[in-house]
Amino acid sequence: MKINRFNQRIVLSATMILLTACTVQAPAASMPSASNGEMTATVSALPVDGTAEPVQATAALAAGCTGQLTPAQMEGPYYTPNPPQRTSLIEEGVVGEPILLTGYVWDTACRPIAGAVVDLWQTDGVGVYDNEGYRLRGYTLTDDSGRYTMQTVIPGEYPGRPPHIHVKIQPPGGAVLTSQMYFPNAAANARDRLFDSALILDLQETGDGLIGVMNFVVTP
Numbered sequence: 001m002k003i004n005r006f007n008q009r010i011v012l013s014a015t016m017i018l019l020t021a022c023t024v025q026a027p028a029a030s031m032p033s034a035s036n037g038e039m040t041a042t043v044s045a046l047p048v049d050g051t052a053e054p055v056q057a058t059a060a061l062a063a064g065c066t067g068q069l070t071p072a073q074m075e076g077p078y079y080t081p082n083p084p085q086r087t088s089l090i091e092e093g094v095v096g097e098p099i100l101l102t103g104y105v106w107d108t109a110c111r112p113i114a115g116a117v118v119d120l121w122q123t124d125g126v127g128v129y130d131n132e133g134y135r136l137r138g139y140t141l142t143d144d145s146g147r148y149t150m151q152t153v154i155p156g157e158y159p160g161r162p163p164h165i166h167v168k169i170q171p172p173g174g175a176v177l178t179s180q181m182y183f184p185n186a187a188a189n190a191r192d193r194l195f196d197s198a199l200i201l202d203l204q205e206t207g208d209g210l211i212g213v214m215n216f217v218v219t220p
Contacts (some may be wrong), residue, residue, distance in 0.1 A: 096125025098155025112146025127156035162188030
């Protein structure tokens with residue numbers, strides 16, 4: 001599948017944000033040690049073909065991982081089973097500000113989980129769910145480093161809820177974690193009975209667009 005130049009740039013930006021968060025901001029004491037069987041950090045370069053995949057990305061990218069399970073949240077009434085696999089939820093007619101979602105899926109030992117299903121569903125930018133088809137619904141799989149990416153739009157509010165994105169994470173052969181992602185500084189967060197500050201996306205403005213980072217720790 002071809003990746004256009006815009007997608008190449010924004011995914012590269014997301015990769016650099018993730019590498020910075022994991023290798024610079026995390027304290028050195030939290031880095032896994034080769035002596036205890038964990039893989040060490042080896043991120044030497046990025047390829048020149050624009051795919052933004054680290055040449056050597058290992059479990060030490062989880063330097064900031066605490067091993068604490070991501071909080072579970074209710075599925076809600078609008079989940080549609082058997083969504084399509086895709087890398088972008090944006091299609092013709094979808095309303096909303098574009099955002100690239102990205103992050104890692106780890107187990108409780110902070111090891112990356114490859115091939116985990118990351119299943120997302122949400123409203124469009126004006127707070128409307130598609131309950132007849134699969135607009136703004138779909139899943140992707142984590143890569144060998146446990147990373148996922150999905151292009152979508154910022155959801156709008158609908159009555160009684162702040163902007164949020166639903167997610168189901170399922171490791172290969174493992175249990176499903178159902179949760180939600182929230183946006184910082186949304187006025188409706190404070191009055192929402194489900195809101196959990198541990199589930200706030202880390203929003204990053206880049207020259208190529210908005211990136212939202214959320215990592216997940218699940219039971220393998």
